[in-house]
Amino acid sequence: MSTQAVADNYAVKLGRNRLGLWLFIFSDMFVFVGLFVARMVLLGPNRPELNQMLGLAVTVLLLMSSFFMNRAEVEMAHGNRPAFLRNTFITMTLGVLFLLGVVGVEWQIAPFGPADGAQGAVFYSMTGFHAFHVLTGVIFLYIVWNNGRRGAYSAEKHWGVEACAVYWHFVDVVWMFFYVGLYLMGSPV
Amino acid sequence: MIHFIIVSVLVVISTILLGLFLTNAPLLPVQASMQAETVDWLFGIHWWFIAFFFSLIVVFMLYSVVVFRRRKGERGDGKYITGSHRLEIVWTIVPIAIVIWMAVIGASTLSDVERRDPQAITVDVFASQWVWRFEYEVPVQGEGGETILTAITSDTLVLPNHRQVVLRLHSEDVIHSFFVPEFRLKQDVLPGGEAFVRELRVTPKEEGTFKVRCAEICGQLHYAMQASVSVVPQAEFDAWLQEQSGECNLGDAECGQRWAQTYGCLACHSITGETVLGPTWLGLYGSEVPLDDGSTVTADEEYIHTSIVDPNAQIVAGFPSGVMPQDFAEKLTEEQVQQIIAFIMSLQ
Amino acid sequence: MRFFSTSLFRGLVAQILATFVGMAFAMAIRVVVGLPVSSADPELQKHITEVIVIPGVIIGAIGFMVGVGIFKDWFKWARGKPTSDNHDPDPAKPNWMRYFSVDYDHKVIGIQYGVTSLLLLGIGGSLAMLFRTELAQSGISFLSRGSIFEAILSKPWEVLAGQQYSPEHLFNTMMSLHGIVMIASILLGVGALSNYLVPLLIGARDMAFPRLNSFAFWINVPGALILVSSLFFGGFDTGWVGYPPLSLRAPLGMQMFLIGVYLVGLSSISGAINVIVTIFTMRAKGMTMFKMPIFAWAALATAFIQFTATQLIGLSFQLVMLERLLGMKFFDATAGGDPILYQHLFWFYSHPAVYVFILPGLGIISELLPVFSRKPLFGYRWVAFSSLGIALVGFFVWAHHMFASGMSPYLRLPFMYATLLVAVPTGVKFFSWVGTLWEAKLTFPTPMLFVLGSIVIFLLGGVTGPPLGTIATDLHLHDTYFVVGHFHNTMFGGYIFPFFAAIYYWFPKITGRMYNEKLGKLHFWMMWIGFMVLTLGMFYVGLLGMRRRVVDYDADLGFDPTHLIMTIAGFAIFTSVLIGLYNIVRSARRGAEAKGNVWNSRSPEWQIPSPAPLHNYAQPFEVVGEPYDYGLPGSIYVNMAPAPSGPPGAE
Ligand code: HEA
Numbered sequence A: 001m002s003t004q005a006v007a008d009n010y011a012v013k014l015g016r017n018r019l020g021l022w023l024f025i026f027s028d029m030f031v032f033v034g035l036f037v038a039r040m041v042l043l044g045p046n047r048p049e050l051n052q053m054l055g056l057a058v059t060v061l062l063l064m065s066s067f068f069m070n071r072a073e074v075e076m077a078h079g080n081r082p083a084f085l086r087n088t089f090i091t092m093t094l095g096v097l098f099l100l101g102v103v104g105v106e107w108q109i110a111p112f113g114p115a116d117g118a119q120g121a122v123f124y125s126m127t128g129f130h131a132f133h134v135l136t137g138v139i140f141l142y143i144v145w146n147n148g149r150r151g152a153y154s155a156e157k158h159w160g161v162e163a164c165a166v167y168w169h170f171v172d173v174v175w176m177f178f179y180v181g182l183y184l185m186g187s188p189v
Numbered sequence B: 001m002i003h004f005i006i007v008s009v010l011v012v013i014s015t016i017l018l019g020l021f022l023t024n025a026p027l028l029p030v031q032a033s034m035q036a037e038t039v040d041w042l043f044g045i046h047w048w049f050i051a052f053f054f055s056l057i058v059v060f061m062l063y064s065v066v067v068f069r070r071r072k073g074e075r076g077d078g079k080y081i082t083g084s085h086r087l088e089i090v091w092t093i094v095p096i097a098i099v100i101w102m103a104v105i106g107a108s109t110l111s112d113v114e115r116r117d118p119q120a121i122t123v124d125v126f127a128s129q130w131v132w133r134f135e136y137e138v139p140v141q142g143e144g145g146e147t148i149l150t151a152i153t154s155d156t157l158v159l160p161n162h163r164q165v166v167l168r169l170h171s172e173d174v175i176h177s178f179f180v181p182e183f184r185l186k187q188d189v190l191p192g193g194e195a196f197v198r199e200l201r202v203t204p205k206e207e208g209t210f211k212v213r214c215a216e217i218c219g220q221l222h223y224a225m226q227a228s229v230s231v232v233p234q235a236e237f238d239a240w241l242q243e244q245s246g247e248c249n250l251g252d253a254e255c256g257q258r259w260a261q262t263y264g265c266l267a268c269h270s271i272t273g274e275t276v277l278g279p280t281w282l283g284l285y286g287s288e289v290p291l292d293d294g295s296t297v298t299a300d301e302e303y304i305h306t307s308i309v310d311p312n313a314q315i316v317a318g319f320p321s322g323v324m325p326q327d328f329a330e331k332l333t334e335e336q337v338q339q340i341i342a343f344i345m346s347l348q
Numbered sequence C: 001m002r003f004f005s006t007s008l009f010r011g012l013v014a015q016i017l018a019t020f021v022g023m024a025f026a027m028a029i030r031v032v033v034g035l036p037v038s039s040a041d042p043e044l045q046k047h048i049t050e051v052i053v054i055p056g057v058i059i060g061a062i063g064f065m066v067g068v069g070i071f072k073d074w075f076k077w078a079r080g081k082p083t084s085d086n087h088d089p090d091p092a093k094p095n096w097m098r099y100f101s102v103d104y105d106h107k108v109i110g111i112q113y114g115v116t117s118l119l120l121l122g123i124g125g126s127l128a129m130l131f132r133t134e135l136a137q138s139g140i141s142f143l144s145r146g147s148i149f150e151a152i153l154s155k156p157w158e159v160l161a162g163q164q165y166s167p168e169h170l171f172n173t174m175m176s177l178h179g180i181v182m183i184a185s186i187l188l189g190v191g192a193l194s195n196y197l198v199p200l201l202i203g204a205r206d207m208a209f210p211r212l213n214s215f216a217f218w219i220n221v222p223g224a225l226i227l228v229s230s231l232f233f234g235g236f237d238t239g240w241v242g243y244p245p246l247s248l249r250a251p252l253g254m255q256m257f258l259i260g261v262y263l264v265g266l267s268s269i270s271g272a273i274n275v276i277v278t279i280f281t282m283r284a285k286g287m288t289m290f291k292m293p294i295f296a297w298a299a300l301a302t303a304f305i306q307f308t309a310t311q312l313i314g315l316s317f318q319l320v321m322l323e324r325l326l327g328m329k330f331f332d333a334t335a336g337g338d339p340i341l342y343q344h345l346f347w348f349y350s351h352p353a354v355y356v357f358i359l360p361g362l363g364i365i366s367e368l369l370p371v372f373s374r375k376p377l378f379g380y381r382w383v384a385f386s387s388l389g390i391a392l393v394g395f396f397v398w399a400h401h402m403f404a405s406g407m408s409p410y411l412r413l414p415f416m417y418a419t420l421l422v423a424v425p426t427g428v429k430f431f432s433w434v435g436t437l438w439e440a441k442l443t444f445p446t447p448m449l450f451v452l453g454s455i456v457i458f459l460l461g462g463v464t465g466p467p468l469g470t471i472a473t474d475l476h477l478h479d480t481y482f483v484v485g486h487f488h489n490t491m492f493g494g495y496i497f498p499f500f501a502a503i504y505y506w507f508p509k510i511t512g513r514m515y516n517e518k519l520g521k522l523h524f525w526m527m528w529i530g531f532m533v534l535t536l537g538m539f540y541v542g543l544l545g546m547r548r549r550v551v552d553y554d555a556d557l558g559f560d561p562t563h564l565i566m567t568i569a570g571f572a573i574f575t576s577v578l579i580g581l582y583n584i585v586r587s588a589r590r591g592a593e594a595k596g597n598v599w600n601s602r603s604p605e606w607q608i609p610s611p612a613p614l615h616n617y618a619q620p621f622e623v624v625g626e627p628y629d630y631g632l633p634g635s636i637y638v639n640m641a642p643a644p645s646g647p648p649g650a651e
């Protein structure tokens, strides 16, 4: 592989970007693993008492969003821009709803504040760190959607979309674990 | 080949010399506990490995530096050797064997150090910024002749010789660490109540006085957080306990002196006129005390009283506030405070 | 004055403004939600200042990054504007300006890293000199009340952090700051090495992600500034490990420490990702993994550690910040928290981190030894794999820092086993080095002296590891000067000495001039001897029970003479480094021309003119041989043809 060609060859660049993105995600994963470990150490067999319905609802929202995200990517790969835009927009909306559900509602109705013992610390830190990632994801989605409207992507060249999708799925998977850790595992304190 | 023989000889010689030096030089403090024996034995092993591996590498290196250096006017490169899997395997396997064995003796020495003696007596150690306090439980005769347990506090850790003691370590604020070099033992002291109490077992084997020093940085006066440990014969120890546990039926000043002892005042306040962490008590009573706000007060009983129960109310000029423990109001009974004041007044 | 148009200057201005904006913002919010913005109660006042200052500091850091213009392209992209891939510097600018501006050339970034790293070394070292002076004899004299330190610091401490001056607190602060600043310095130095060398060695025209690369450098600047500023925000007296609950009570300076280190960590992570991608995807034609110059392997192993473990120190620091700011109870044992948890999170990074410090250094040693022995590197593959081995095992030993911490007892044995195991791959390196020296044709210019010196020192640091690794002995040694001796040896042997070796070795490549050999040798001997004296003293007092992190020690322990000697030795090291820097600065301007293959090395970067041109290699070269086949007649490593200059390969 000659270094000169590397400088401006989309395929090669794509390869690098993919590798870079996955490395980043692997790295980011450690934060969430760390938080989960903290939860195990501090709460062990217990779990914060939370609104199960709400928890389930936001989880479903996020799962659905991942589905639409995937649709969006596939559509773009087939060069179907309107469908791509539609799906991206839906993903974005679901993401926002998720945020409202967690930060806007759950945080308000939770029977404990951040400063209330271990469960407060665990709950607000886990949801907080994750919510922050969702927020960045939503911003990312908006940018991709916006650039998409301006026709920045094509069936061949849509790395931006792909990156956004990977990131979004990652944030989603993380929540699956956090949902179990916060809502299902152990018995409420 | 000849090179190898020479170097090997040199390595052996240097190993022996270095090893003998390390094992004989006075590198460790006196050995004052049974545990220390085990620890020092393990040190002995380590010295020899250090001696060997250090010699091995360094001698080979120096030899090459001397023998294989480029002579004047010499050209060309060194011998073309890219490596040897056999050698590499050897010097992977051998160290593996060594470290495994090391780990094994490491484990056995650890279990030695932690061996439990059912006869062990218990002492509760309380660490707080920046004082040590030791509590003993002693059986005493109640009115009805029945024996009841009373707790006594002391600022020195008094231990009977040749008797294992279980130190139950409590911290009242941050993490501290119990360390007596002569005992070769160390254990962090954690805050957070029963769940975080850690135990340390030590069996003194040398009479004498040592120092327990806090080994985990715990803030401003970490360096000064120390108390004395005195190892005495069993009989003397029992006598001491009885004497401490008895009601104080001496004069006020004398009792005050004892409380000042046991509650660690004297760790910071000298009665000899020198300044330790706090102002000396010698001649304190009636003197004009400059405060850090510039004003001065006469050290009457009332002033001293507040200084004890609420140290930060008035800060003596040139001394930090918040250094003197704030909780003597709870720890001391009003009577004890009065007696301490009497003691301070007696220091003219 | 052109300086005012550099990114650096713009960044600093932006940071200052943004900091105040941030603070105003925080204050405004408090007013809106009806929280007090000031209080008579000093404790509460401290907290209020903190929750107002911290957002300011964070926004300030972001402000800096915006100010230097690092985000320009990303913003463009976000607004759907096209971004160009031509990162070449604006020819209108004078060359020196590139070093103070956002520049995408890996060599420039490498230098930027290096100089910043030296500055931090200077700060950290100067702090060491100050507290060493205090330690020179028992009793508190040098820092005591009424000293100029009180004159300088008591006001800022009082105003910014409600902290009153005391020599003890100042000592603790300087000691802790020394530790962490030095570590930051190492991390930047590592960045300098891998950024400057990796593309050159593997024949790439630049790093994989130039923008990310310069982001990774620039984030260090606000990071370092904030970190050092903690000295004025009341300092922090927790040591560089910042264990809670103490770190929950420490003054505002604690937060500066946390934020500063966090930013530096961010740099590590992004830098590491860049290195990995570069090495995996940008190697020259015919350069298989096992034909890379050995340093590339070291850089790779280092990057693996950095981009994973670093996240956890970041996390643990964030949790402490949250507990301080919002009272979330992670570590406060009295309210359901667990102080030990922090120690696990912290050491999960900070142990692997110590291998981050040394792996590049050891790579340098393995890289230079063959050149100066005119002999192949003994057991290339084994050396390469030992780096990975160290990195891997290094992940399973962290709790050896916690043998005395009161963690669950059953954790201790496995960690003891793992800890001792690290000796094996490290040993492989040492033995292979000896193998390389054997029957060689050694020459001893300054770089080689530093290499040999570092081997001895690192060995000393290494062999003092096992006594710390076996629990029984560690119970005596933990938190004594023995540990201090141990890690100064490992860090000097594994980083500082190799780093200077690298500076001297590649100096002609970087500047096209030769350094002064005499001064170089003087630098080495002064530093080596001084250092040996310093740390042998540390081991000695440590074994006798001298605790770490104490401003004073009982005179009747009889440590005074040793400490005095150690202090003197410390100053010797300090001066030697000054000499070294003088040498570098002077030779860079007046040194003799050194254009060609100075060390007559085989590796590619020496086959092109010095200083290396923009984008390194005019034509991509092809690897046709082994990197270290010195002594094999007629063999060459790289085929530069059609080369613009330089003879093909080494003879
Ligand atoms: C800079 C890097 C660095 C390196 C490379 C090392 C290497 C090692 N370290 Fe060190 N260490 C630190 C930096 C480093 N350390 C720091 C900064 C601290 C203090 C943190 C703090 O509290 O502030 C510390 C503290 C520390 C402790 C905790 C001490 C305490 O606080 O109680 C321990 C305990 O096990 C330890 C062990 C080891 C071991 C076993 C190695 C091994 O990797 C050493 C391996 C090398 C050799 C053994 C020599 C060469 C090998 C051979 C010649 C082969 C044959 C040898 C044998 C079979 C023995 N280190």
Ligand code: HEA
Pocket (backbone or CB within 6 Å): C118, C119, C121, C122, C123, C124, C125, C126, C128, C129, C132, C175, C176, C178, C179, C180, C182, C183, C186, C238, C239, C240, C241, C484, C488, C491, C492, C496, C534, C547, C548, C549, C550, C570, C571, C573, C574, C575, C577, C578, C581
């Ligand atoms: C790379 C890491 C590094 C380096 C190089 C050093 C260098 C030195 N260190 Fe240390 N040190 C640590 C890392 C390091 N240290 C760490 C991590 C701790 C633990 C902190 C803690 O316990 O929390 C520690 C702690 C520590 C202690 C224990 C403090 C205590 O526990 O109370 C001591 C005591 O002697 C000490 C001494 C020294 C001395 C004398 C030097 C000398 O070698 C310094 C010599 C000076 C220099 C090498 C700099 C010279 C540079 C210039 C002159 C450049 C100036 C020009 C420009 C501005 C560009 N250090």
Ligand code: CUA
Pocket (backbone or CB within 6 Å): B127, B129, B130, B175, B176, B177, B214, B215, B216, B217, B218, B219, B222, B223, B225
């Ligand atoms: Cu208590 Cu240090």
Ligand SMILES: [Cu+2]
Pocket (backbone or CB within 6 Å): C350, C351, C354, C397, C398, C400, C401
């Ligand atoms: Cu370690």
